[in-house]
Amino acid sequence: MNWNWSHVDDFMPLFWDGVELTLKALFFGTLIAFSLGLVWAIAQRSEKKWIRWPVTVFTEFIRNTPLLVQLFFLFYVVPEWGPSMSPLTTGIVGLGLHYSTYTSEVYRAGIEGVPDGQWEAATALSLSKRRTWTAVILPQAVRRVIPALGNYVIIMLKESPQMAAIGALDMLGQAQGYSQATFTYEAISVVGVAFIVIAYPASVLLRVLERRLVR
Amino acid sequence: MSADSSTSQEIPNPAVDGSELIRFDKVVKRYGSNTVLDELDFSVASGKHVTLIGPSGSGKTTILRLLMTLVKPDEGTIKVGDNYLTHEERNGKLVPAGEKHVREVRKNIGMVFQQFNLFPNMKVLRNITEAPVTVLGLSKDEAEQRARELLDLVGLGDRCDAYPSQLSGGQQQRVAIARALAMRPQVLLLDEVTSALDPELVAGVLDVLRDIAHTTDITMLCVTHEMSFARDISDQVLMFDSGRVIESGTPEKIFTEPEHERTREFLSAVL
Numbered sequence: 001m002n003w004n005w006s007h008v009d010d011f012m013p014l015f016w017d018g019v020e021l022t023l024k025a026l027f028f029g030t031l032i033a034f035s036l037g038l039v040w041a042i043a044q045r046s047e048k049k050w051i052r053w054p055v056t057v058f059t060e061f062i063r064n065t066p067l068l069v070q071l072f073f074l075f076y077v078v079p080e081w082g083p084s085m086s087p088l089t090t091g092i093v094g095l096g097l098h099y100s101t102y103t104s105e106v107y108r109a110g111i112e113g114v115p116d117g118q119w120e121a122a123t124a125l126s127l128s129k130r131r132t133w134t135a136v137i138l139p140q141a142v143r144r145v146i147p148a149l150g151n152y153v154i155i156m157l158k159e160s161p162q163m164a165a166i167g168a169l170d171m172l173g174q175a176q177g178y179s180q181a182t183f184t185y186e187a188i189s190v191v192g193v194a195f196i197v198i199a200y201p202a203s204v205l206l207r208v209l210e211r212r213l214v215r
Numbered sequence: 216m217s218a219d220s221s222t223s224q225e226i227p228n229p230a231v232d233g234s235e236l237i238r239f240d241k242v243v244k245r246y247g248s249n250t251v252l253d254e255l256d257f258s259v260a261s262g263k264h265v266t267l268i269g270p271s272g273s274g275k276t277t278i279l280r281l282l283m284t285l286v287k288p289d290e291g292t293i294k295v296g297d298n299y300l301t302h303e304e305r306n307g308k309l310v311p312a313g314e315k316h317v318r319e320v321r322k323n324i325g326m327v328f329q330q331f332n333l334f335p336n337m338k339v340l341r342n343i344t345e346a347p348v349t350v351l352g353l354s355k356d357e358a359e360q361r362a363r364e365l366l367d368l369v370g371l372g373d374r375c376d377a378y379p380s381q382l383s384g385g386q387q388q389r390v391a392i393a394r395a396l397a398m399r400p401q402v403l404l405l406d407e408v409t410s411a412l413d414p415e416l417v418a419g420v421l422d423v424l425r426d427i428a429h430t431t432d433i434t435m436l437c438v439t440h441e442m443s444f445a446r447d448i449s450d451q452v453l454m455f456d457s458g459r460v461i462e463s464g465t466p467e468k469i470f471t472e473p474e475h476e477r478t479r480e481f482l483s484a485v486l
Contacts, residue, residue: 121332124283124325125346125398126318135345139336 007186011178015190018171022198025091025160025170030153032096037103041111042133044104063101068162070094075166091163099152106148110141147210154199154206171195236261236401236434237282242291244277244458251277252458254291259451261401264428264435266445266466269455270481275438279404282436283326284317295320295402322350325395326404329411331387333379333394339366340375343394351398358397365393369423385416389423396427403427405437409444417441424448442486446470454478 043055062070071094075087085093114137122132164173171194175187237259244252251274259265267275280286281293284300292309293300302309303316312320333342343362347353353361366372369389371382379387388408395403405424409417421444428435428448439445445452445466452469454462454477462475470486473479 115330115332117328117330117332118334120283120285121328121334123285123321124328125394126322126350127346128349131345131349135349136334136336140334143336 004184004186007182007184008190010182011175011187011190014174014178015171015187015194018169018174018191019194021088021163021168022157022160022170024088025095025163025168026153026157028092029095029099029156029160032092033099033103033152033156034149036096036100038107038138040100040104041107044108045111059101059104062098067094067098067159068165070098071162071166087163087166087168090166091160091168095156095160095163099156103149103152106145106152107141109148110145111137113144114140143213146213147206150202150206150209154202157199157202158195234261235259236263236296237436238294239278239281240292240294242281242293243289244274244281244286245289250458252281252288255458255460257453257460259402259434259436262432262434263450264437264448265451265453266437266439266449267453267455268439268442268445268469268481268485273455274458275455276406279326279406279436279438282324282402282404284321295323322398323401324404325398325400325402326406327388327391327395327408329407331379331384331391331411333387333391335379337378338375339371339377339379339382339390342379342390343397346394347397361397362393365396366390368396368426369393370419383416384412385419388412388416388420392420392423392427396433400433402434402436405435405439407438407440409439409441440485442470442482454481456481 040055040059043051044059046052071090074085074094075090078084118136118140119132122136127136160170161172163170164176169177171191172188175191178187179185235258239255239257242252242255243250251272255274255278267278269275277286281288282295282300288301292302298316298320299309299312300317300320301312303312304310333339334345337345340359340362343365344353344355344358347358347361348355363372363375366375369392371386371389371393374382374386374390379390382390392408408424409420412420421441424435425444425448427433435448437445437449449466451463452466453460454469454473454475456477462469462473462478469478470482473482
C-alpha cells in the first residue's frame with residue numbers, strides 16, 4: 001500500500017468538520033459531566049434517604065450500562081415521548097451524563113478526603129450548610145481531584161467517536177466514511193495522529209496541574 | 216454500667232456564684248456498647264473557668280463535643296443559658312431540637328480544637344471573618360476590624376495574609392483561638408489545645424489563653440493535660456472517671472489535697 005497525499009488533501013474538509021464536532025462534544029460534554037457529577041456527589045451525601053437512594057440507583061445504572069446503548073436510547077427512544085435532539089446534542093448529553101457518573105465518584109473521594117475536623121470547625125462556627133459546602137469543603141475537595149477529573153476529559157475524547165453511531169460524525173466518523181467510500185487508509189491515519197495531538201498535550205497539562213495543586 | 220460505690224455521693228454544684236450557664240441533666244452518651252457518659256449531671260456558672268481532668272476515655276472530650284453539637288446525647292438534656300441545646304420547647308412540651316434552634320443556641324459557644332482545624336483554603340484573616348460575616352451578618356469591614364484586633368491580641372497582627380500552612384502549629388492554634396473569639400461566644404471550649412504542639416510552642420498558646428482568662432468574663436471549659444495551666448486559670452477543677460464527676464473543687468484543693476483515691480492516682484501519674 002502506498003501513501004497517497006492526495007487522499008489526505010481530499011479528506012481535509014471533512015476532517016475539519018469532524019474536529020469541530022469532536023471539540024464541541026468534548027467541551028460541552030465535559031461541562032455537563034463535571035457539573036452533574038458534583039450534583040450526584042453532593043446528593044449522595046444528603047441526610048434524606050429519598051434524595052440519596054434514587055441518585056445512587058440512577059448513577060449505578062448509568063455507570064454499568066454501555067455508553068452506546070445510552071446514545072441509542074436517547075436518540076431513538078426518548079423522542080417517542082420526550083424532546084428530540086440533534087445527533088450532536090444527543091451525543092453531548094449522552095457523553096456528559098455517562099461520565100458524570102464517573103466524575104461523581106471522583107468528587108466523592110475528594111469530599112471524603114477532607115478531614116472531619118473541617119466539618120467540625122464549620123459546625124463550631126455555626127456556618128450554614130450551604131456555606132460549609134461552598135466555602136470550606138468543596139474548595140478543598142475539588143482542588144484535590146482536578147487531576148483525576150482531567151483524566152476523564154481524555155477518556156471522553158477517546159470515547160467521543162461512539163457518537164458516530166447516531167450520526168454525529170466526529171473526526172473518526174468522518175474518516176471512516178471517507179475510507180469506506182474510497183478504500184483508502186490515509187484518512188484514518190490522519191485522525192489517529194489528531195487524537196494524539198489533542199490528547200498528549202492535555203495529559204502533560206494535567207501532570208503540571210497535578211504537581212501544582214496536590215501537595 | 217459503672218458500679219462505683221461513690222456514685223450516690225452528692226457532688227457539690229460548681230455554680231457557687233454567678234448564674235448558671237451550662238447544665239447537663241442526666242446525660243447519657245454511648246458509643247456502641249460503650250457508655251462514655253452515664254447519667255451525668257453537672258453545671259458551670261457564668262464566667263467561670265472550669266478544667267476537666269481525668270484519664271483518657273473518661274468522657275471529658277465527649278462533654279465538649281456534646282456542647283458543640285458535634286455529637287448528640289442518647290438521653291438527658293443540656294441547657295445553655297435559658298435554652299436547651301438538645302431540645303426546644305413547643306407548646307409547653309420538650310421536643311428534640313430542630314437545626315435552626317440548635318444553630319441559634321450554638322452561636323453562644325466557641326471551640327478550639329486539638330488539631331486547630333483552620334480552613335487551609337482561606338487566608339488567616341478570612342478564616343476569622345468568614346463566620347462573623349456569614350453567620351452574624353457583620354459587614355466585611357466590621358469583621359476585618361474585629362479580626363485584626365483579635366490577631367493583635369494573639370500576637371499575630373502581621374500574619375493576616377498568610378495561609379495556615381505557612382504558620383507554625385502554635386501560630387495556627389492562636390489564629391484558631393482568634394477565630395473562635397470573633398464570634399463573641401459566651402462559652403469557650405478548649406479541647407486539649409496544646410497536645411498537638413511541639414513543646415517549645417506550647418507556652419505561647421497558653422500565655423494567650425491565660426491572658427483571655429484573666430481579662431475577659433468569658434466562660435471557659437477546658438480539657439487539658441497541662442496541670443500547671445489548669446491550676447493557673449481555673450476556678451474549678453472537675454475530676455472525671457468512667458463518665459462521672461468523682462471530685463470537684465478549687466485547683467488548690469484538687470491538686471494539693473485530693474479526697475478521692477482515683478484523683479490521687481491520676482495526679483501522681485500525670486504530674
